[in-house]
């Protein structure tokens with residue numbers, strides 16, 4: 006200790022540096038282990054190293070089970086506690102038969118600022134130690150595995166965001182939606198197929214680069230209102246841990262702005278355009294047609310409408326996004342920058358969409374969300390009433406086979422009506438709802454039949470009178 010202190014204190018720096026260098030070489034030559042240090046801050050601007058944070062995430066699971074001293078911190082998503090190794094702790098790992106050790110440490114340097122209390126600067130690091138015979142395995146396969154795993158854990162724990170566009174910028178809020186495929190009322194085989202498709206997509210990075218396509222996939226969700234399209238989008242984002250970009254096309258001024266917005270979306274995200282049939286210049290034509298009808302109406306009832314139709318016209322000027330702009334967005338070069346993106350369109354009127362927009366390669370998967378089937382009803386009953394069967398289920402199954410009711414309406418009937426939470430009350434309310442919907446359906450069908458009959462009569466009468474008039478002349 007004395008000799009070391011003297012050495013440190015009085016030996017000239019150059020000689021000391023040489024002695025340290027050669028002694029270090031001697032130790033390395035004899036010492037059979039290799040050490041790699043990952044500093045927390047690297048580079049001239051001392052940015053936080055990605056490798057360090059990936060290793061920190063990777064070691065959280067091992068630290069929680071092995072380390073004796075841990076540091077706890079709230080994760081970014083404010084839900085979970087993240088445990089990491091405290092300083093000078095060590096955890097062991099084993100990779101394909103190779104034993105290795107991770108140790109955490111910190112260098113404390115006193116900054117030279119003149120102050121009463123010298124500011125200490127802590128620089129943390131992780132040190133990996135392994136036997137030199139595993140050099141190749143560790144330096145290539147293992148470290149890549151650690152970085153990949155660490156990034157995946159980071160994505161899983163990250164705070165996901167819901168972005169909405171205002172003008173040419175994205176603003177975001179924390180995205181926390183409880184929807185999941187378990188709570189989505191849908192036939193199980195259909196659900197399984199969609200989950201399979203999504204998970205396969207999220208693991209297909211290598212596949213897409215091999216076939217030379219951008220790592221993106223389009224989904225078209227269509228069906229009547231209240232059938233679960235928006236719910237499914239939230240379930241998709243939760244399943245894959247993706248951010249959501251809710252793109253309101255009518256708020257986008259033109260194609261340039263659209264491109265700018267899309268280039269700013271991050272990977273591992275879902276770009277959603279809800280009610281796509283109402284937000285494209287296709288509706289521009291419809292808007293002109295509406296305006297023409299309105300103008301005719303305006304001429305009838307004076308200038309009041311005039312102001313409205315002018316406003317309508319001006320409002321129509323806001324978004325110049327065109328179909329080709331949207332097609333370029335889906336296919337264009339932008340889609341190659343960054344990967345792992347889903348594009349989801351929803352619509353209540355799939356028949357109105359331009360076939361070019363929804364062809365395969367753009368909207369790769371078309372998913373129809375329809376009225377509530379008996380199997381979908383049982384999912385809702387399990388979620389809302391926590392029951393798997395009931396004596397009223399047969400009656401409900403019968404009625405659902407005859408009446409079209411959306412899952413939103415069924416869900417509304419199953420909402421708790423009283424504190425007692427007696428599920429019979431909800432089921433009876435659903436049966437009443439279904440029976441009255443069936444009555445309305447029968448009445449509507451009867452009116453239609455009468456209308457078509459009378460129309461048929463008219464055509465018969467017309468024909469007779471036309472023939473009679475012909476014969477008179």
Ligand SMILES: Nc1ncnc2c1ncn2[C@@H]1O[C@H](COP(=O)(O)OP(=O)(O)OP(=O)(O)O)[C@@H](O)[C@H]1O
Pocket residue numbers: 188189190191228229230231232233234235236237352353412413414416
């Ligand atoms: N298939 C479903 N499974 C579970 N809940 C559903 C389903 N469909 C609708 N709901 C419920 O009904 C409400 C409306 O659903 P959602 O917003 O997903 O309908 P939508 O198809 O997006 O309607 P719109 O076409 O009008 O946007 C939601 O609160 C949701 O809880």
Ligand SMILES: [Mg+2]
Pocket residue numbers: 234235236279351
């Ligand atoms: Mg919706």
